[in-house]
Amino acid sequence: MTATASSPKENVSAAARATPSATAVLLRRPAVVFSLVVLGLVGLLALFGPSLLPTGVGEPSRDNAEQFLPPLAHGHLLGTDLNGRDLLYRVFIGARISLLVGLSGALVALFVGTSYGLISGYLGGRADAVMMRLVDVLYAIPRLIFILILVTVVEGPFRQWLGAHFVGSRWSFLRELPAYTKTLILILTLGLIEWLTMARIVRGQVLVLKNLQFITAARSLGQTHFKILTRHLLPNLSGLIAVYLTLTIPAVVLDESFLSFLGLGVDPSQASWGTLLADGASAINPIRSHWWLLVFPAAVMSLTLLALNFLGDGLRDVLDPRSRK
């Protein structure tokens, strides 16, 4: 065997592939750009929209003439509801709760699902089989019934607990918590329902990753299991997790709206897109249809969910090289 001792020092980055970054590929997709614009707009309007409108438009009006005004009447862009409240203001406020529940619920799902999937996949063997059968069992439970029961059972004690612990709190936002009891329960229960898919996906990917040699290499170095999970497995799952986070948010928003529509969602003092839809639906009668109460909240909600789903699909396509053209 002839040996040349030529140094490879010169062309270190020669092997660097000239593929465009994932962000660049992502921004070339019209659907993704559209989604980002929609989500940015909805987010900004949820935060700042209410303060852009004249003060007091969101308060119930004693003037009967303000009731059920159609769109554009008296400066109400989207009209008013039964209590004379400006619908645009209500949609903005509703976006706050809906997006808050969606995002926090998805984060709970992300945390539980990722941890569960990581551990199950990493342990493998019998432990993995048992953990995944549990996921199958939970999948088989009708989740709405599960949520209904959980909300009903937990609400009373949880409200008491919040009242006992936070009413005397130093921070004003903690003192507000008891009023958000049902919203908090909703976030937790929806998060605890939606983690199943995340756990399955993460576990599947861990099964693939843990057989790669860099995991064996980490073991041969004497690395702890915890560090192997957090440093070697988790960073290689980040793309996947981002995709399923964006796809879980719309699912949670939809669940929340549906529960609120049934009157089981957020506390009555708060408005979400679901409660707006419920109000709109109850205002329909054979004599006069107040269509705007149903159409506008539904349109905004659909647009947001569509944007989130587009974004999630776009991310998935970009991160999965097999689907990249």
Add this chain to the structure above:
Amino acid sequence: MLTVHHLRVAFPARGGAITAVNDVSFGVERGTTVGLVGESGSGKTTIGRALLKLHPAGTHVSGEAFFEGREILALSEREFRPLRRRMQMIFQDPFNSLNPRQRVGSIVAEPLEIHCSEWDKNQRRARVAELLDQVGLPAAAAHRFPHEFSGGQRQRIGIARALAARPEFIVCDEPVSALDVSVQAQIVNLLQDLQTQLGLTYLFIGHDLAVVEHLCDHVLVLRRGRLIESAPAAELYAHPREPYTRELLAAAGGGELRVEG
């Protein structure tokens, strides 16, 4: 330095177990290289992994292996961890053996964090620079990601990582078989240079008999999990005793005999 007695490795399988390695005994002396050759599935890699306790959970390993007079197969992972500093491994696939999300500096420093945890950042950085230089990479490589390097360069990174905690014994699991021929020569020479400089002991697993002949002092031939021939490299290549070894040599030399299996 390392003696193995009656090593047996069996993997659980449907309806019993598959014995991948059966009654294998050999020794490796300090400062030498022992080659382990055989066709795919003959149990070479399994032996290497079993000696470093990297076999999958549920694998049944029996027999004895003494590293510097100390039995290692029966040790628990906790008891074995301090020895991991002294026994390292270089992996076959340079593309899968480096975490794609870690920078090279952090990859090479990982053994230092584990085994030299009392070191501060500067000591670690200096050691990483020294290691990169030793394997023929520029110090700037530390800030890059593995995908920016070619196969041969990645294998150098893997070697630097294995060397970081100053091991004495290294299992080289087909370290060049995934590389181009021209790059293979560079890596083989690097391994030889490092052996002389650092007084390393290698267990070199390979199926390329030319590479094994070039590197090894002693060669073990494995077939279906059994050791069928063991001889000093020069003797084995000049006068192979077993017909199977002759077949292997003929196949490697481009002869007409085919290797069974």
